[in-house]
Amino acid sequence: MDNIVQRVKDEIKDMVIKSIKKAVDSGLMSIEEIPEIEIEEPKEKQYGDFAINTAMIMSKQAKMAPRKIAEIIVNNINKEDSLIEKIDVAGPGFINFYIKTIYLEETLKLVYERNKDYGRVNIGKGKKVQVEFVSANPTGPMHMGNARGGAIGDALASILDYAGYDVTREFYINDVGNQIEKFGYSLETRYLELLGVKSEILEGGYHGEDIIDRAKEFLELYGDRYKDYPSEDRRKALVEYSLKKNIEKIKEDLNAYGIEYxxxxxxxxxxxxxxxxxxxxxxKEKGYTYEKDGAIWFKETLFGADKDDVLVRANGYPTYLASDIAYHKNKFITRGYDWVIDIWGADHHGHVAPMKGAMKALGINPDRLDVLLMQLVRLIKGGEVVKMSKRTGRMVTLRDLIEEVGKDAAKFFFNMRSADSAVDFDMDLAKEQSNENPVFYVQYAHARICSIIRQLEEEGVKIRDIENADLSLLKEETEKDLIKKLAYLPEEVTIAAKTMAPHRITRYILDVASLFHSFYNSCRVKGVDENLMKARLVLIVATRTVIKNVLDMLKITAPEKM
Structure with missing residues (x-):
């Protein structure tokens, strides 16, 4: 099994279940059913490597003190041929499990064996999943919210790929509707202004410099040809030209951000x-609509929503909701995705229930659709919050962010917290070349390992196969802690994929870097006994593999020199 942590957990579950059954058969206790065995990693080392609270959960139905139950379970466990060294009972009835040293050796062997594929699991079994993210209105440059959505969406797609899913990354281009109408009027105003015709931008229109730039480009191409055209035709020409340009720019910026759809x-x-x-x-045919005030309404309240919503306006034009329902039907029915994940801004929270309700109305299991709602980003610079407004054009764009702090720092910072948490993005910290900067801290760990290996190679030390190393020599606490953390990568990928939580992977690799730096400060690789050096060399090469695999997963650079 590629996931050694899961293997140990499975062994513990199997041992405990067999022990309970044996105890029941022997008349030592009486229960109706065995509860789910939940395994945790104790925060304190003194309580072992894994722990369960099963005895406390069983206490009521067994009519027995939890500690007594725990002692019965432990006394009836057969741990032969397992990775468990010792089992004890603590406190009111916790059962603690301590793993054998061979667990650490097997972890390093597994990292070496799997190499670039270490961390990959197959819980997805090729299931088709689509992750739709960013999907910014193509009416202007992308902003900080899009930057966060891009980082989260791309990382989640990579994690799902690592977990064995067949993943598609998709960008939905909102190229019809009210925002496009406003876009057209805003472009027309600027175009006519450039031709000396006084005009004011519609309320709610776009005021950014990019609108002026598009109007100037259009004027350079076509001159005053469209000055006397009917307004509708003029707007149509301006929108067609500008949308194409804006979408090209969005693709360029996302490419610079390391995202490819x-x-x-x-x-x-x-x-x-x-x-x-x-x-x-x-x-309509299924009876899920009705007419009111000249509009067609969707009966959302039948599916748990607080209110019904308009599908077709009184003017006969479908709403965004109608388009989105058609879009999701296309995902599930036309293109056959098993699972669809949308990443939306928190301001779209009211759209989730209608969309799930619409899927149910169309005969699609709504549980196949998941929506991650992403909270806002506050940009901090010089200790002050930077004000941003898309409408007025005073904003920090995705391109500005990449140019100022780099894609690596941006993507790492945005994935340090869960999507449902607001983020304060400290631009000064993101640029800092110090251990206070999380991405620098991780990248420096990788570069430091590469430096050690280079120095050893220059001294004639060859990086030999793992079979030539005596891994039992790795007995220091910092060595064991680091190896245990390396063992957890497949498990972290599994959990992150199941819970759609890419921030788990970012936090995990920060922990790996921290444990490596602790190891580096307390254990020498060079200048020690040759056998110990070989064993520690195996450890740092495995650590380098894990750091690189995770940074590759997040599409963040793993530098060999810093």
Missing amino acids: DVWFSEKILHDNGEVDNVIKEL
Whole structure:
């Protein structure tokens, strides 16, 4: 098994279940059913490597003190041929398990054997999953919220790939609707201004410098050709030109951010090919709509929502909700995804229940759709909060962020907290070349290992196969702590994939870096007995592999020199 932590947990569960059954059969206790065995990692080393509270959970039905139950379980456990060295009872009835040294040796062997693939598991079994993220309106440059969504979405997609899923990254281009109408009016205003025609931008329109730039480019290409065109035709030409340019720019910026999408999906296609009209018709036929005030409404309250929402406005134009329902039907039915994950801003929280309800109405299991709601980002610079406004054009763009702090720091910082937590992004810290900067701290650990290996090679020490090393010599606490942490990568990938929590991986690799630096400060690799040097060399090469695999997963550089 590639996940040695899971192997030990499975062994513990099997031992405990067999012990309980044996105790029941022997009349030592009486219970109706064995509870789920939940295994934890104690925070304090003195309580072992793994622990369970099963005895306390069983106390009520067994009508017995938890500690007595724990003692019965331990006395009836057969730990032969397992990775468990010792078992004891602590406190009111916790059962603690201590692993054998061979566990550490097997971990290092597994890292060497799997190498670049260490950390990969196969819980997904090739299941088709689509992760849709960023999907910024193509009406202007991407902002800090898009930067966070990009980091979270891309990391989650990588983790799911590592977990054995068949992953598709998708960007949904919102190229129809109200925002495009406002975009057109804003462009038209700037274009006419450049031609000397006084005009004011519509309320709620776009005021950014990028709107002026697009209007200038359009003027350079077409001159005053569109000055006397009907307003609708003029706006259409401006929008077609500007959308194409903006989407090209979005792709360039995301590329610079290290994100590549498998699919760029246009909302306009859903309107042009009739999918929006068809899904409205289907909901009508199934009795999930009604007419009111000239509009067509979706009966969301049938599916647990607080209120119903409009599908088609009184003017006959479908709403964003109608488009989105058609889009998700396309994901599940037309393209056959088993699981769809959307990453939305927290301001879209009211859209989750309607979307899940619509899936149920269409006969699609709503549990196949997951939505991660992402909280806001506050940008901190010089200790002050940087004000941002997309409408007025005063904003820090994704491109600004990459140029100022680099993609590595940006992606790492955005993935240090769960999506549902607000983030204060400290630009000064992100640029700092010190151990206070988390991404620098991790990258420095990798570079430091590479430096040790280079120095040894220069002295004629060859990096030999693991079989030539006596790993039983790795007895120091800092050595054992580091190896135990390396063992957890497949388990962390498994949990992060199941819980859609990429921040777990970022925190994990910070822990690895911290444990490596502790090892480095207390244990020499050079200048010690040759056999011990070989064993420690195996350890640091394994650590380098783990750090690189995780940084590659997050698409962050793993430098060999710093």
